[in-house]
Amino acid sequence: MTRVRIDLNISLDGYSANDQTLENPMGEDWARITAAYAATRTFHERVFGDTSGTGTTGVDDSYAAAYFEGVGAEIMGPAMFGLHSFPDDPHWKGWWGDQPPFGTPVYVLTHTAPRPPIPMPGGTTFHFRSAPIEDVLAEATEAASGLDVRVGGGVSTARAFLRAGVVDHLHVAIAPMLVDRGDRLWDELRGLDLTHEVTTDVADSGTIHVTFAR
Amino acid sequence: MTRVRIDLNISLDGYSANDQTLENPMGEDWARITAAYAATRTFHERVFGDTSGTGTTGVDDSYAAAYFEGVGAEIMGPAMFGLHSFPDDPHWKGWWGDQPPFGTPVYVLTHTAPRPPIPMPGGTTFHFRSAPIEDVLAEATEAASGLDVRVGGGVSTARAFLRAGVVDHLHVAIAPMLVDRGDRLWDELRGLDLTHEVTTDVADSGTIHVTFAR
Numbered sequence: 001m002t003r004v005r006i007d008l009n010i011s012l013d014g015y016s017a018n019d020q021t022l023e024n025p026m027g028e029d030w031a032r033i034t035a036a037y038a039a040t041r042t043f044h045e046r047v048f049g050d051t052s053g054t055g056t057t058g059v060d061d062s063y064a065a066a067y068f069e070g071v072g073a074e075i076m077g078p079a080m081f082g083l084h085s086f087p088d089d090p091h092w093k094g095w096w097g098d099q100p101p102f103g104t105p106v107y108v109l110t111h112t113a114p115r116p117p118i119p120m121p122g123g124t125t126f127h128f129r130s131a132p133i134e135d136v137l138a139e140a141t142e143a144a145s146g147l148d149v150r151v152g153g154g155v156s157t158a159r160a161f162l163r164a165g166v167v168d169h170l171h172v173a174i175a176p177m178l179v180d181r182g183d184r185l186w187d188e189l190r191g192l193d194l195t196h197e198v199t200t201d202v203a204d205s206g207t208i209h210v211t212f213a214r
Numbered sequence: 215m216t217r218v219r220i221d222l223n224i225s226l227d228g229y230s231a232n233d234q235t236l237e238n239p240m241g242e243d244w245a246r247i248t249a250a251y252a253a254t255r256t257f258h259e260r261v262f263g264d265t266s267g268t269g270t271t272g273v274d275d276s277y278a279a280a281y282f283e284g285v286g287a288e289i290m291g292p293a294m295f296g297l298h299s300f301p302d303d304p305h306w307k308g309w310w311g312d313q314p315p316f317g318t319p320v321y322v323l324t325h326t327a328p329r330p331p332i333p334m335p336g337g338t339t340f341h342f343r344s345a346p347i348e349d350v351l352a353e354a355t356e357a358a359s360g361l362d363v364r365v366g367g368g369v370s371t372a373r374a375f376l377r378a379g380v381v382d383h384l385h386v387a388i389a390p391m392l393v394d395r396g397d398r399l400w401d402e403l404r405g406l407d408l409t410h411e412v413t414t415d416v417a418d419s420g421t422i423h424v425t426f427a428r
Contacts, residue, residue, distance in 0.1 A: 180404035186227035
């Protein structure tokens, strides 16, 4: 049974990547917001390719491992792919290098001219869609073949899916810091705790993990 | 050594009391935001006067007990006292009945006409001050005689003291719910995690306790 999932790293005041520039595409606070996640053994293995067993274990690592499990298709907003940064470059292939870590179809939402799909080594293919989010979700769900569909980000894309009521599982890893800049995840989400069961957890790093699931 | 302390109950999206009306002076979400706190044994004893030992123990109760310890003077904003609700009633004595739970001098910030102090049974005396917050804080610190000064609320008053850089200890009990209404505590507090040490904790109730201390 496919679930629609969102996993985000945010600050205590609800912000994620902010102040993006070409030189610093995730913004100046991103490294600190994601520091505990990047320190996990799972992240070392799956993103850095470091299989020597370095990195933290424990609560943060459990959530990091779950992040990489069971996703059959990904949806992301145009800014996350980089379309806002490189609108006129038809050869732009995202921020993730020659072998993106997704390994699944990735549906990039866009309102600009359609682009042909971009197949990449490692099983990732980027598709570009200007359809309503419900239509893109239906296509991604079919492509996921019973695995989960992840809505990746950014925050405004995640919030659009949350507000549409189609998200089954939201996990946020909250770094205990205040950044006061960017798009705030929590705007206009009153009552999500009434439609979903909420669980809270704290890691040794101080990171607060909150999960809304139905 | 006097510390300046703030203890607040807020939602995951950073709101406290909201939508206040005369019929429901704390707003419709307040009971849910404070449910875990009101369920503690300490709250039962200290606020309800119920010494039969009912109420939860554990993490929430530890923070509730700390809330009542070591405060020698209190400062609050006009809305918390009720001046906005009853601006023309010189006999209004706050929301707390004949014996308010403070037991200390309470300095109520106001920009309206000065009122004489109101001594109450149980050691509470309400004073009304239209001076700058630094001056009121100096007076409250002297009155506290080495105990702590608490800045009680509401959120805008708490934020004014936080932004002035005079708060030594901020404890928030975060209910894992989204209300999306009211004054948001976290606005314009970027970097509080850099000047204060942050600790995080989760109770069985799901309440997230975050403390900023220096």
